[in-house]
Amino acid sequence: MFVRDYMSTSPITIPVNTPVLEALNIMRNKKIRQLPVVDRGKLVGIISERELLTVSPSPASTLSIYEMNYLLAKMTVKDVLVKDPIHVPSSCTIEEAALQMRQHRIRCLLVVDAGELVGIITQTDVFDALIRTFGLHRAGVRLVLEMDNKVGALADVLMVVKEHGLNVLGVACREKDDGKVHVMLRLNAANADELLNDLNGRGIKVIYNN
Structure with a gap:
């Protein structure tokens, strides 16, 4: 079993200057939790819903709603993305991908071949592979x-x-x-x-x- 057989190909990506609120909307509309970030076509990082939510002002903040919206409108994913994300080649085995996720406590892996982003594999994809292997x-x-x-x-x-x-x-x-x-x-x-x-x-x- 290889990553290439279970990964999502042509993953949705966002440019590095994407506003945080726009990135959150994309995730919610597409029902995904991670987005690879690119700069002029080159992969520069990954952003998750969790990171985006942590940069949003707390409900207990003394800022007004207008001040919060202004700050969020100015903030881009460049300010909060994870640089040099862990990635694997498409020839990686499913068990090795699962081990990488477990060791690094992450929910997905970017799939990169010859420096080019070719897919993304998530915990759900790994579970699907195991279910299929067991014939369930x-x-x-x-x-x-x-x-x-x-x-x-x-x-x-x-x-x-x-x-x-x-x-x-x-x-x-x-x-x-x-x-x-x-x-x-x-x-x-x-x-x-x-x-x-x-x-x-x-x-x-x-x-x-x-």
């Missing part, structure tokens, strides 16, 4: 197996699945601290009772079936 958008049976963490364990299970003529829609593994591994299988089947009996008969523990 398709009908089928979901199994979670507990097995010894050893070479060939997954291959043995997949061979049993193949013997029953079932197609695997998704696979995920989670290593445990006790030398065991949990394996999630999403199968293209309405019923997997025969497979369950076969797995149990071979000593493969099924801890979840839905």
Whole structure:
């Protein structure tokens, strides 16, 4: 799974001299929370709804409504943008993109190839990729197996699945601290009772079936 398969292409951008209020209106009208900022076609930063709201005067401010509007009309995104935003190439994997978001505590990543902004990927896009990987958008049976963490364990299970003529829609593994591994299988089947009996008969523990 790569970022290029899930990113939003041709993202909406704003010039660096865009007034703060105008940027906020664009976000609200387009229902987005971040906007890349460009200067003469070159990416110079990113601005989020959170940053724009923090520069708005507090309701407790002693400024009059006219003074506040005057100040906001003069303020542009150049004054509050995040410079040199974290970005990834379109060839980046989804898991690496998720790790970058988690480590830097950000909600999106700009996608840049050869110095050119080609897209943007958000947390929602990453979630969609994971849902698709696990096959949750398709009908089928979901199994979670507990097995010894050893070479060939997954291959043995997949061979049993193949013997029953079932197609695997998704696979995920989670290593445990006790030398065991949990394996999630999403199968293209309405019923997997025969497979369950076969797995149990071979000593493969099924801890979840839905």
